[in-house]
Amino acid sequence: MSSAGDEFTRLVEIMATLRGRDGCPWDREQTIASLRPYVLEETYELLEAIDRQDHEALCEELGDFLFEAVFIAQLESESGFFGIADAVRGVADKLVRRHPHVFARDTGEAALDTANQVRVRWEEIKAEERRSRPTGKTLLGGIPVTLPALLRASQIGARATSVGFDWAGAAAVVDKMQEEVDEIREVVSAAGAISRDRVEEEIGDLLFAVANLSRKLGIEPESALRKANDKFTERFTTLERRVEESGRTMSDMTLEELDAEWRRVKERPAR
Numbered sequence: 629m630s631s632a633g634d635e636f637t638r639l640v641e642i643m644a645t646l647r648g649r650d651g652c653p654w655d656r657e658q659t660i661a662s663l664r665p666y667v668l669e670e671t672y673e674l675l676e677a678i679d680r681q682d683h684e685a686l687c688e689e690l691g692d693f694l695f696e697a698v699f700i701a702q703l704e705s706e707s708g709f710f711g712i713a714d715a716v717r718g719v720a721d722k723l724v725r726r727h728p729h730v731f732a733r734d735t736g737e738a739a740l741d742t743a744n745q746v747r748v749r750w751e752e753i754k755a756e757e758r759r760s761r762p763t764g765k766t767l768l769g770g771i772p773v774t775l776p777a778l779l780r781a782s783q784i785g786a787r788a789t790s791v792g793f794d795w796a797g798a799a800a801v802v803d804k805m806q807e808e809v810d811e812i813r814e815v816v817s818a819a820g821a822i823s824r825d826r827v828e829e830e831i832g833d834l835l836f837a838v839a840n841l842s843r844k845l846g847i848e849p850e851s852a853l854r855k856a857n858d859k860f861t862e863r864f865t866t867l868e869r870r871v872e873e874s875g876r877t878m879s880d881m882t883l884e885e886l887d888a889e890w891r892r893v894k895e896r897p898a899r
Contacts, residue, residue, distance in 0.1 A: 751790035778849040781839035808834035
């Protein structure tokens, strides 16, 4: 059976051939910019396989995800910037550097016994790395603006935490969420036209607080929202089918009737 190193080298060589003079016209036309939608597509397909816990699909999607990384590195290598070996070396060095409790125990590094201790130390090391970089870099400047908004909010909170700027605990975040809900209620309950800008700001503040509550509780907010979306979709589809089987249409039913049917759907045993 071939090793991971052998198969990875084969993939790199296949990619170089595809980009070569006698390679594939489509692959030869690609640029980093043109590959962006494929990277995004493969990312979401990989996440879907993880959420389904479909191990066969996960194996395939992980391979596709790895291929995009090798493809981009091939383009960068052709332009003289870096090769895939540089990227692999960089992440390996980073992992060793950020896990001194594993790889540098003989230097007096304190032992870490819990995952939370590891997360705190990880952020401390990242903060140290940022301080050692050229001036002009800000603490939050390295967080990609293209990240999904909830994930970016969580990372912003984690960066702020690395310098001690954070809520005291999860309960304090819940209090902040209640404060934001009260402010939203005030806006929508006010007489006259609702200020769209104001309510958008308050909803944004609420979502930011929710993302940071998730972070403090060790929950990935994007994953939590995906699961909530899936749960609602399944229940609503069941509701829709039950109404159709009764010979009625949802648009002909009152809100009270729909709500009663919705409650019956929710009471069904989880699959």
